[in-house]
Amino acid sequence: MRELAYLRPSDPADAVSLVANDPDARFLGGGTNLVDHLKLGVATPGTLVDVSHLPLDALEEHDGGLLVGANVRNSDLAADRRVRTGWPVLSRALLSGASGQIRNQATTAGNLLQRTRCVYFLDVTTPCNKREPGSGCSAAEGYGRYNAILGAGPACVTVHPSDLAVGLVAVDATVVVLGPDGERRVPAADLHRLPGDDAARDTVLGHGELITAVELPRSAHARTSTYVKVRDRASFAFALVSVAVAIDRAEDGTVRDLRIVWGGVAHKPWRATRAEDALRGRPLTEAGVRDAAEAELDQARPTAGTEYKPAMVRNATALAFRRLVPDLAEEAR
């Protein structure tokens, strides 16, 4: 590990200027991702600016919804009574991720900005455009089981690993960011980006931009929401694919509004807008949900390693709907 300076500012604005004015500096949150990368040589900053002690740990009513401070730990967000009833998809997504110990340590902001688990990204002896722009992408021709099937390439074919990020898109969350030029607000759906020809940047944030909070607006669809995660073992594993569904139905069962967001399929949480459009304004049926997923998957480009993903994400989507809508479960039986 490279020689490292450590700073612990007590004010968010100071933290921002310390990083913004030093290309070699990085924010440190709970450390569960960044400390791992320091050990692996994947991250080689000269200075760490510890933001985990900044007073950004509010979890409070705000504008009819909830304001979640950047330092709220994953375990505390998942366990909050208001989140469990008003935004259950977030509790479900968080509880399906990592372990009890890691959730106690990991922060809201750090979770969103965790980096890919692509095996080549984590192995400094192999080419990887994300770690070393221009060096090539080992995963495109290599071990591809975890690769993206939507919006991939040309520079990078990996997926974003965060479960929380997928849930936040389904509830229309907004990320509050403090930068050298002041505050700005980024919809959770626009935080992460597709790789295009620039694999190095996971998100739209610039160097020195600090996430200070996440805003959760209250909505009928957020209240009826859930998260389904499919993985190689029953617990403590990243998603092969995952699905966040949030739905608001009229008395007669017609879909008033909904969100379908997929994880494990793209470089960002993938909002399945085509699938949503196919279901909005109509009564729900199991067949309708499957057809809607299929319409979205028209754009999918699976490769040899990921041939299993389209069917898996379609079935996981149907399962998520069955969990939320009991009559669908009846129909499927």
Added chain:
Amino acid sequence: METTIELTVDGERRSLTVDTRTTLLDALRERLGNTSPKKGCDHGQCGSCTVLLDGRRHLTCLALALSYDGAEITTAAGLARDGLHPVQQAFLDHDGYQCGYCTPGQVCSAVGMLDEAAGGVPSHVTDDLAVPTTLEDLDDGEIRERMSGNLCRCGAYPGILAAVREVAGA
């Protein structure tokens, strides 16, 4: 860069000088001579380095010691200071280990987990998120899920499960 920090470890206040890159695990083991937390993977994937930090279960391998200046840490050794902790006694009674390498982490994790469950914290397998959990809800599925961050290469899981179930009293 070297900095002096203070940690309270198993009830004892200790002051030590660490490099920025020193993890909490290395600080405990190599600097303070407390070898109760174990280095299994050093990457957050096995749970053997688990301690109780400010009362909650916490890894020490993905933590820089500097960031925890002033923290209060209890290791599995500390839990046994005034005689074995009930969780430790249950591990003995149910053969919750073979080689014992994962055990200190398992024990700290179980103690933290039981506190979480008693405090109403749900898990991935909890059916109804609206109802706060209690220790009585800790069936085998709940215990397995909540302890999934602690791996055991010896496969002593049946004994670990039985031990935790007994302490939970479910």
